[in-house]
Amino acid sequence: METTIPKRVFTFLKQLEKNNDRDWFNEHKPEFKAIEKEVKAFNKEVFELLNKHDQIDKLKQFRIYRDVRFSKNKQPYKTHFGCSFNRVKPNLRGGYYIHIQPNNESFIATGFWDPNKEDLLRIRKEFEIDDQEMRDILKEKTFSNIWGDFKGDSLKTAPKGFDKEHPAIDLIRRKQYIFIKQFTDDQVLSKHFIDEVDTAFKAIRPFFDYMSDVLTTDLNGVSILND
Numbered sequence: 001m002e003t004t005i006p007k008r009v010f011t012f013l014k015q016l017e018k019n020n021d022r023d024w025f026n027e028h029k030p031e032f033k034a035i036e037k038e039v040k041a042f043n044k045e046v047f048e049l050l051n052k053h054d055q056i057d058k059l060k061q062f063r064i065y066r067d068v069r070f071s072k073n074k075q076p077y078k079t080h081f082g083c084s085f086n087r088v089k090p091n092l093r094g095g096y097y098i099h100i101q102p103n104n105e106s107f108i109a110t111g112f113w114d115p116n117k118e119d120l121l122r123i124r125k126e127f128e129i130d131d132q133e134m135r136d137i138l139k140e141k142t143f144s145n146i147w148g149d150f151k152g153d154s155l156k157t158a159p160k161g162f163d164k165e166h167p168a169i170d171l172i173r174r175k176q177y178i179f180i181k182q183f184t185d186d187q188v189l190s191k192h193f194i195d196e197v198d199t200a201f202k203a204i205r206p207f208f209d210y211m212s213d214v215l216t217t218d219l220n221g222v223s224i225l226n227d
Helices: 008-018 020-029 029-050 117-129 131-140 139-148 185-189 194-201 206-215
Strands: 056-061 081-087 095-099 106-112 177-183
Touching: 008 029, 008 185, 020 029, 029 056, 029 081, 029 095, 029 139, 029 194, 106 185, 106 194, 106 206, 117 206, 131 139, 131 206, 139 177, 177 185, 177 194, 185 194
Parallel strands: none
Antiparallel strands: 056 081, 081 095, 095 106, 106 177
């Protein structure tokens, strides 16, 4: 029997959205704990599937509690479940994310959400030298059918030290290198959802292999990792 996301996960999250306060949540905490356990079982199954074709060292299911200290939104609880999967560093770069939220707002994501300034500069320098391999990855039929093009933020102009007329400026201007695939509620509740997630994550590998190679070498292609 394949692991699935039960319908009551969405039912609970919809109720929480309407009753986002501590009294309601504490009253329904046993129900939440049971649902959280089911979502975690799904994510653990994804973890096992990923490790059949990648090397994942950590699964992190994010807590339902929101940090409201520096947020204008003072609602105490998230209305979704989120989970990340970290690849084994330093050789492998990139990560996977699953977001379960009702009203057709679920999605999976991969890539580089917040690269540090050293990694970002290294990626941009690679595109400045040669962007063809990245273009070929993006154009590959299976990849593009599943993931489409990059999502995320870009600068409005060229980063400091880069030519705004460079042919690869669309790639160089990016601040994030992420891909997002949306799912409807019916798709998430389907018995095929876990296979669709795994298939999509498997398809991202050419991008991860490329970026891992870039981020573990200098501009001459020499490894920067300690043996």
